[in-house]
Amino acid sequence: xxxxxxxxxxxxxxxxxxxxxxxxxxxxxxxxxxxxxxxxxxxxxxxxxxxxxxxxxxxxxxxxxxxxxxxxxxxxxxxxxxxxxxxxxxxxxxxxxxxxxxxxxxxxxxxxxxxxxxxxxxxxxxxxxxxxxxxxxxxxxxxxxxxxxxxxxxxxxxxxxxxxxxxxxxxxxxxxxxxxxxxxxxxxxxxxxxxxxxxxxxxxxxxxxxxxxxxxxxxxxxxxxxxxxxxxxxxxxxxxxxxxxxxxxxxxxxxxxxxxxxxxxxxxxxxxxxxxxxxxxxxxxxxxxxxxxxxxxxxxxxxxxxxxxxxxxxxxxxxxxxxxxxxxxxxxxxxxxxxxxxxxxxxxxxxxxxxxxxxxxxxxxxxxx
Numbered sequence: 522x523x524x525x526x527x528x529x530x531x532x533x534x535x536x537x538x539x540x541x542x543x544x545x546x547x548x549x550x551x552x553x554x555x556x557x558x559x560x561x562x563x564x565x566x567x568x569x570x571x572x573x574x575x576x577x578x579x580x581x582x583x584x585x586x587x588x589x590x591x592x593x594x595x596x597x598x599x600x601x602x603x604x605x606x607x608x609x610x611x612x613x614x615x616x617x618x619x620x621x622x623x624x625x626x627x628x629x630x631x632x633x634x635x636x637x638x639x640x641x642x643x644x645x646x647x648x649x650x651x652x653x654x655x656x657x658x659x660x661x662x663x664x665x666x667x668x669x670x671x672x673x674x675x676x677x678x679x680x681x682x683x684x685x686x687x688x689x690x691x692x693x694x695x696x697x698x699x700x701x702x703x704x705x706x707x708x709x710x711x712x713x714x715x716x717x718x719x720x721x722x723x724x725x726x727x728x729x730x731x732x733x734x735x736x737x738x739x740x741x742x743x744x745x746x747x748x749x750x751x752x753x754x755x756x757x758x759x760x761x762x763x764x765x766x767x768x769x770x771x772x773x774x775x776x777x778x779x780x781x782x783x784x785x786x787x788x789x790x791x792x793x794x795x796x797x798x799x800x801x802x803x804x805x806x807x808x809x810x811x812x813x814x815x816x817x818x819x820x821x822x823x824x825x826x827x828x829x830x831x832x833x834x835x836x837x838x839x840x841x842x843x844x845x846x847x848x849x850x851x852x853x854x855x856x857x858x859x860x861x862x863x864x865x866x867x868x869x870x871x872x873x874x875x876x877x878x879x880x881x882x883x884x885x886x887x888x889x890x
Contacts, residue, residue: 543581659842818863
């Protein structure tokens with residue numbers, strides 16, 4: 522579907538919804554909709570990313586298919602979200618990676634595995650990867666400096682690409698870059714993000730994967746989100762140990778970085794695996810089937826990252842350590858490089874949409890509306 526055609530569909534849908542307003546109590550989309558009388562492309566992009574895809578509105582709608590107006594917010598918003606990911610991507614030549622995300626991720630994993638496999642065999646002097654390493658010291662296979670250089674460069678690239686995409690999205694919604702640091706609105710948005718407020722629906726949860734409301738999706742998103750944060754905290758703490766205190770790894774099983782990483786890895790096993798099974802039962806009438814490859818690829822990457830990391834921890838003093846290290850490093854590097862061109866982007870834009878919603882509410886209160 523062409524962008525102009527999709528935006529006309531979104532404008533028609535929002536015009537109908539704004540006249541009806543039956544769903545105004547479901548989530549943030551509907552109060553934000555009521556602040557508007559017309560729906561330009563920036564408005565639709567904002568509302569689509571503010572949508573948490575809970576689908577309560579679809580099952581409550583009297584104009585949903587098979588009605589002739591075919592009002593289908595979950596599906597239409599999903600299409601607009603996907604278009605926004607590609608529209609604001611940086612660098613622009615890589616934007617098409619969203620459309621073939623599963624293939625791109627597969628190729629990235631394969632390439633990174635080959636690179637790390639070659640590096641590991643060179644470090645071992647041509648010895649077999651089945652060679653046991655004393656104390657499970659993976660720095661015998663790849664130096665700390667090499668890891669910092671490789672993953673630092675990948676991390677900086679991913680961060681830069683995500684930040685540029687965020688700024689482009691933010692400007693596209695009609696906001697000033699300076700408003701990204703509005704502290705009261707930022708505090709409200711962070712609170713909503715950390716609690717996944719709009720997947721709660723006053724304790725009922727959301728209509729996902731079926732019409733029956735449930736808290737399952739919210740809880741498994743929590744496992745995924747906080748698992749990711751715990752792994753990030755473990756890596757950050759390990760860097761502080763190394764550079765701040767001169768404590769070199771590998772760290773003990775009960776050290777804080779290892780405990781945080783283990784808990785994060787468990788979260789990234791439970792959350793993505795359960796979200797995948799929920800997705801299998803999703804009503805296909807309200808999904809954008811073209812995004813399934815991107816969604817599944819991201820969940821699989823998170824699962825591979827956590828599974829390989831936990832196995833590496835458990836078997837780090839065995840002959841399997843070298844092979845597991847190659848697999849883990851290859852998968853993590855591929856994850857880093859594909860973050861700006863996959864489903865991870867939706868988290869960035871949704872946080873920005875929640876910030877804009879907090880700003881809009883504050884402005885309306887100031888005006889006494």
